[in-house]
Structures are given as structure tokens and as C-alpha cells.
Amino acid sequence: MFSLLFAIAISLLPPDSLIYPLKVDTSTELELTIFPPAQVNLPIQYRIDWGDGDTLDWTEPLNSRTEMVRYHRYHQPGNYNIRVKVRDKIGMESDWGPARLVEVVPALVKWFAPTLEPVVAAPALDKNGNVYIGDESGTVYSFNSAGELRWTFHTRQPVYAGLSIEQELIYVPSLDSSLYCLDTSGNLRWSVNLNDELWAPPAIGTDRNLYLTSDKGKLISVDPKGKVRWQVQLGDEASSAPTIGPDGNIYVSADSIYSFTPKGKRKWAFGTPDNSYFFAAPVLDQDGLVYAGSFDGFVYCLNREGRMVWRAPVPDEDEIRTEVVFSPDNRLYVGTDGYYLCVKEPNGSFRVVYETNDAICATPAVSVTGTVYFFSDDGVFYAFNKEGRMLFRNEIATGDKDLYYTSSPAIGSDGTVYVGSWDGGLYAFYGDAPPANTPWTQFRGNYQHTGRIYRSK
Incomplete structure (x- = not known):
């Protein structure tokens, strides 16, 4: 019987799969996801050493091989090592798993x-x-x-839509069907009504001509002074902006x-x-x-x-x-x-x-x-x-x-x-x-x- 228990104890390995962010700030709880080792007798419990002097003694028993999530808040910036061990249903404990480094910063x-x-x-x-x-x-x-x-x-x-910027000018598409041109001080340079909702930012050519789509599937080109150069109908509604190739x-x-x-x-x-x-x-x-x-x-x-x-x-x-x-x-x-x-x-x-x-x-x-x-x-x-x-x-x-x-x-x-x-x-x-x-x-x-x-x- 002793040799059997000894074999079980030797074979009980710590969790080898942990998911957590490598960086956290002092105002946010760290989320640690623990996956159970492959060979373990259910139910199991985990003990977590958070590396800052705080240890979660043992979790409640887990009767499935699903992951367990635990949270911890660090109060001081620095580098901390997280370690986890497991205990099975007959009370056998694994060694501590390898230390996992987390960096705690004042703010993200x-x-x-x-x-x-x-x-x-x-x-x-x-x-x-x-x-x-x-x-x-x-x-x-x-x-x-x-x-x-x-x-x-x-x-x-x-x-x-996102805005587009070129040469100190800002182009603003709105659902009011207008494309606005502002300077970087917020002054209106011009606007043009394109008779359809605008959901995507214009692409800007090297000649400063603008190309944008409208909700009903038009591709429209507007010149640098806000005049429509041309427009063509696409096969369907358009949800995104055009791209100008090399x-x-x-x-x-x-x-x-x-x-x-x-x-x-x-x-x-x-x-x-x-x-x-x-x-x-x-x-x-x-x-x-x-x-x-x-x-x-x-x-x-x-x-x-x-x-x-x-x-x-x-x-x-x-x-x-x-x-x-x-x-x-x-x-x-x-x-x-x-x-x-x-x-x-x-x-x-x-x-x-x-x-x-x-x-x-x-x-x-x-x-x-x-x-x-x-x-x-x-x-x-x-x-x-x-x-x-x-x-x-x-x-x-x-x-x-x-x-x-x-x-x-x-x-x-x-x-x-x-x-x-x-x-x-x-x-x-x-x-x-x-x-x-x-x-x-x-x-x-x-x-x-x-x-x-x-x-x-």
C-alpha cells in the first residue's frame, strides 16, 4: 500500500498551463486561469502563491477537468512570481509549479x-x-x-467613422450625409452634402483628392476644395473605406x-x-x-x-x-x-x-x-x-x-x-x-x- 501511495505522489504533477496577463496595474485585478494536470484524481484543489506574501491556501474542490479562474490585486509596483500546486481527492499534493513572472506597473x-x-x-x-x-x-x-x-x-x-488627416486638414464623414473639412484648430473650411449616410473615412490621394463610400454603395471622389469629381455605383451597399494602391x-x-x-x-x-x-x-x-x-x-x-x-x-x-x-x-x-x-x-x-x-x-x-x-x-x-x-x-x-x-x-x-x-x-x-x-x-x-x-x- 505504501509503495502505491508513493507512486501516486510521485506522479502528481503541478498544473503546467496557466493563462494570465504578463502585465497588470495596481488598480486592476489580475485574472489567473488554471488548467488541471492531465493525470489527477478528482476532485482537486489548488494552492496559489501570488508572490507578494499573499497565498490562497486551498480553493474549493473542483469536480471536473475544466479550468478554474481566480483573481488577485497587487498593491505595489514590481515583479512578482506566481506559483501553483494541486491536491487530489486523497490528499496528495504536487510540488510547486514553476514560477511565472508578472510585472505590476502603476498604471496601464x-x-x-x-x-x-x-x-x-x-x-x-x-x-x-x-x-x-x-x-x-x-x-x-x-x-x-x-x-x-x-x-x-x-x-x-x-x-x-474614423476621421482622416492630411496636411493640417481633417476630413469628417457624418451620418448627416455631409463630408466636413476642418483645419487643426477646428475651423470649418468647407462641407459637401453627398446625399447619403457616410460610415467610413475617406482615403486621401497624393494629389489630395478624396475617395469615400456611401451607405447605398456609391464610390465618390471629392476634390481638395469640396467639389464632387465623380461617383460610381458599386454592386451593393459599402461598409468600409476605399484604399489607394501604390x-x-x-x-x-x-x-x-x-x-x-x-x-x-x-x-x-x-x-x-x-x-x-x-x-x-x-x-x-x-x-x-x-x-x-x-x-x-x-x-x-x-x-x-x-x-x-x-x-x-x-x-x-x-x-x-x-x-x-x-x-x-x-x-x-x-x-x-x-x-x-x-x-x-x-x-x-x-x-x-x-x-x-x-x-x-x-x-x-x-x-x-x-x-x-x-x-x-x-x-x-x-x-x-x-x-x-x-x-x-x-x-x-x-x-x-x-x-x-x-x-x-x-x-x-x-x-x-x-x-x-x-x-x-x-x-x-x-x-x-x-x-x-x-x-x-x-x-x-x-x-x-x-x-x-x-x-x-
């Missing part, structure tokens, strides 16, 4: 600025670090880099991916085998390859003639509403309606990085170190390193949201990460580095939302 949030109404628009920045965002009341806000309000401007209907042509999503010349002449159209909808904007690399996710659960790569180079399914083939973004090591990231942040290695398949608790409609943003920031419809803002480890999570929205639009994060030149909340407000998070130096690193390609790809040098 740099500042927060309230808005009058919910925000689903993506923040945009000018080259001086000022931030611009619109809300559901139709108000446009400008904050400086310290979060201080500079000015407001009022449209007549909600501003759900060849100067315009690429836009609707029931197909379309390519137009800068003068509005259609070059080609590409549809999926089952005519699935393209919700997010197509993006391009510097070689002119076009990438877009579809409601059929595939990401498509097309050449500049509109022919398919490859297509790759995301796990579970869920609908895709985010733009594709590129990491410094040539990975592709997208979010899905199946709650997944997905990554595709060069010459590989898409795999799940992390499963949230709701759809991911907002386009991720990638820093030069490969850190990926994204905002899920579960109300949590996440950061993951390039190895796929969670750096931090922070809940920034708890209310209901009825739209399939969510604020996409923007990484500023100093590494600060900005994101809007549908609870009402703009958050600035401490980031680790500036945006990645890739063709498309965040929503609309860059923090000014120009939606333009530059030619290869």
Missing part, C-alpha cells in the same frame, strides 16, 4: 477623456500628437497628447472587391465563389497585392489584375469584419465574428492567437516590436506580444452596443495607443513602441487614416 491607462455619447469611431492623430475622434452625438473632439480638450465641432448626426488606383469592398482608376473607370471586380460580402476595406502591400477578408470566412489575396493568388480560411470560417494588418515579421492578423484573433505565418495557415468573449469587429494595430493591440466586443482591450502571450487586458466598455462597428486602436509615433469606448470616452494606453514599419500596420494603414499605400523604393 495614460489618461481618459470623456465624450458626450458612445464612441465607435477610430481615433486619428496629426503629426503633432493631437487626437481627433467623433461620437454618437455628432460631436468631433480634439485632444492634445496629455488628454486635454482643445476644441469641439458639431455635425447634425452621429460620427461613426499604382494610384482605388480599391474598394462591397459585394465584390473593385478596382478603379483615379478618374473613376472600373478596371476589374472580384467576387467569392458564393458571392459573399466583403465588409472590411481591402488593403495592399508595396508590391500591389490586395488582401481582404470576407463573410465566407476566407482571406483572399489578389494580384493587381484582380486574379486570386491564394485564399486561406480562418478557424471555423467565421465572418471577417476587420482589415488585414501586417506585422514586422510578415505575419497577417485579422479578427473574426467567432471571437478569434487570428494570425497567418508566411506560407502558413491562419491559427487562433486568442479567443475573446465576443466578436472582434475592430481592426488590430501592430507595433514595431510585434505587439498586437485589439478591442473586442466583449468590452476588453487586449495586448499580445509576438510570441502570442497576453501582455495585458483592460475592460473599457460594459454597456450595450448594437452596431457592427467598434473603435479600432491607433498607435501614435511615441507608442501611445488610443482607443474609443462605446461607454463614452477616449482612452490612451501606455504602449511599448511606435507603429510597425509595414505597409498596413493599423486601421486605414496609419494613424492619420490616409488609406494610402506608398510605392516601393
